[in-house]
Amino acid sequence: MKIKFLFLLPLLVLTELVVAQQLFMPLNIRKAYDNNTRAMDGKPGAKYWQNKASYKIDMQVDLATREVSGTEKIDYTNNSPDTLKFIRVKLAHDLWKKNAVRAFEINTADLTDGVDIQQVSINNRITEAEQYNRGNTFLNIKLYTPLAPGESVNLGINWSYIAAQSKGTPRECVCDSTTWFLAYSYPQVAVYDDLHGWADTPYSGLQEMYNDFSDYEVRITVPANAMVWATGVWQNPDEMLESEFLRRYNTAQKIEDVVSIFTQEDYKNKRQFFKKGNNGTHSFVYKAEAVPDFALAFSDHFLWDATTITVDAKTGRKTLVSAAYNPDSKDYYEVCRVAADGLKLMSTWLPGYPYPYPRMTVFNGDDGMEFPMMCNDVSTFPRSPVGLTVHESSHTYFPFMMGINEQMYAWMDEGWAAFFDVLVTDSVAGQPQGSLRDYPTFAGTDIDMPPMTPSRNLAYQSYRVASYNRPQAAYMNLYQMLGYKRFHKCMVEYMDRWKGKHPQPFDFFNTWNDASGENLDWFWKPWFFDWGYPDLAVQGLSQKGKKASIVIENMGTMPMSAYGEIEYADGSKETFKRTAEVWKKGNKTISIPLASGKMVKKVTLGDPHVSDANPGNNIWEKK
Ligand SMILES: [Zn+2]
Structure with a gap:
């Protein structure tokens, strides 16, 4: 017309x-407010609690058989008011079992028997197999004595699995025969929380993290000419690196210019980076505190660039940012600078909160996947690496610093990473690069589910739209509406309240209502709850x-x-x-x-x- x-x-x-809006609150979440583990103004409640684990892991790899094996000791403390009869442990590599339920097709050559559990001990008592059950990528260890509130238990697990070798393996890779990225590689205690008890979402390859904040001390043994990059701070560079490379590594921790620690020239000249190991192997030790996961990568032919940035002007706290990459990846020569500039902007502008960790390594794997202090990022050449680098490293805030349950509310983390990657990418690149994800194509169709639908119940395309596209559009509208100052105030308040904890959607909505000084339920409802x-x-x-x-x-x-x-x-x-x-x-x-x-x-x-x-x-x- x-x-x-x-x-x-x-x-x-x-x-x-x-129009008076009311956000429907599921009854199990309401119970958390009745129990004072969460408060209606969006703060953690007076009785908020979360459990904690400390891991001591000793692991190795066998390049010929692709076997990853290890032993671990876990000190697990029950801070909940409940007595725990069993401890649930995640075995993500059961994803590769022949009959596992998977969200993706996999190459049949990668099928395995899953994780081989050789031994389980409880407080140093070696258990019989009757003491534990397996299924749905979980190992449930029945305790001889139930774990009362406030008590700790020590679990010991010896395990191994065969790493998948096909291209496109989600999250991890045998990138080439001597370059691997290892993810979800150790048995990890599942989260027991005030909303759902033991988290029971099986790992299908689609829904990602939900982990408690743990301490890690990990010893990793690899072939003697390989470097290991991992979550945490490398503990034994002095005893491992030859003096020239130790000098470069130490220099990189002091200056804001990018230092090439391992160069093409070094490889050409067959320079020896490491002091001699034992029997053709050597062992790296990494430590990390209060992080929700541990990942590692190694290679014997990758280049290594590193630089240091100040992430917190108030305290002068610094972060060593690294890029480890295949010399053939043309885009990767700028990744260290890009990652450092990105983290600086994130620390000062959006979200505008100091990057929380002492390290960040962007590793040239073959996915786009985040871990605490580690990214597994494919080469994007001939496209710019800025968007992917910014996206994956911005995940540091959500779901790591803020312990989001992505299995239930992936929009609380992917939506934010998608939001940051648009604005921060444009700034790092110095020109408009990032664009909004394509929400319009899906909006209002029957796969466009309200993001409040638990992520675990969504199949692939609905999961993508509800976790990335729609919340990104929502956060962008929120940002435009509140303006930078108010938006940033709400963000900082939310992060101050919930960093190192497990916020759920109403903690987010209520904190932003509280911090903005305005009940925004009229905005939250159509964007997050409604068709x-x-x-x-x-x-x-x-x-x-x-x-x-x-x-x-x-x-x-x-x-x-x-x-x-x-x-x-x-x-x-x-x-x-x-x-x-x-x-x-x-x-x-x-x-x-x-x-x-x-x-x-x-x-x-x-x-x-x-x-x-x-x-x-x-x-x-x-x-
Ligand atoms: Zn993401």
Whole structure:
């Protein structure tokens, strides 16, 4: 239909009532508030608790058989008010068992018998196999004496598995025969929390982390010419590195320029990086405190660049940032600088919170996957490496520093990483690079599930849309609406309250309501709880006496930014920006006043940072 110069009738007759919103709170979450483990203002409750583990791991790899094996001792403390009859341990590599349930196809050559558990001990007493059950990527160890509140137990586990070798293996890789990235490689105690008890989401390859904050001391034995990069701080460089390389490593920890620690030249000249190991192997020791996971990678032919940045101006705290990469990966020569610049921006701008760890290594694996202090990132050449580097390293904040349960609420972490990667990427690259993910294609379809749907219940495409695309669009609208200052205040408050803990959605909503000074439930509900889609349209012109305005209609269900441009008949142009709050009162239309005495020629709605499901109704032209 041709829209003419219309006199639109009941535009502003809509009630000015703010429709009272109520966010549905599942009953098990309500119970946490009754029990005071969480508080209604969004803070951790007076009785908040979480359990804790300390790991001592000794592991090795066999390049010929691709076997990863290890022994570990876990001190696990029960801080819950419940008595635990068993301890649940995650065996992620049971994903590769012949009959495992998997979200992805895998190459049948990679099928294995899963994790081989050779021995389990409880407080140093070696158990019979009857003492533990297996299934769904879990090992449940029945305790001889139930673990009362406040008590600790020591578990010992000897294990091994065969690493998958196919390209495209999720999260980890045997990238080449002497370069591996090891993920989820040790039996790890599952989370027992105040909302769900023992986390029971089997690992299917799709839903990612939910881990408690643990201390790690890990000894890793690899072939004597290989370097190991891992979560934590390397404890024994002095005894391992030859003096020239030790000098470079120490220099990199002092200066803000990128230092090439292992260079192409060194490899060409067959330089010896390491002092002689025993029997063709050597052992690295890494330690990390209060991190939700441990990952490692090794290679005998990767280049290594490193630099140091100050991540907290107040305390002067520094972080050593590294890139370890295949000399053939052309984009990787700038990754160390990119990662360092990205972390600096994240520490000071968005989210604007000091990077929490002493190390970050971006390792040239073949995925895009985050771990505490480690990224497994494929070479993006010929594309720029900025977006991927920023995305994966921004995950440090969510789900690591903030211990998000991605198996239930992946939007609380992937949505943020997707939000940061757009804005921070543009800044690091110095030009617009990042764009919003494609939410419009999926918005309002029956795979566009409200993000509050537990992530574990979503199949691949719905999981992607609910965890990345839709929450990214929501956070962008939130950012535009609150403005940097208010947004940052809410973010810092949220992080101060919940870092090192396990926030769930209502802790997020309530903290932001509290810190922004405004009940934003009217925004949260349509974006996170309801079916729907974002769609604005230019409805036409409205003339009231001498005052003309352009009318924007919200045809969809989401409060969203109305950004656009007005072009006048005399060739002049003006932009307008209204943020989501203009829809707060439940109105379906807004008016944008036109410059008086000017004839309007064309109105165009839209912005690269606004998702609109139907761009077809975003242009109005005077005919
Ligand atoms: Zn991500």
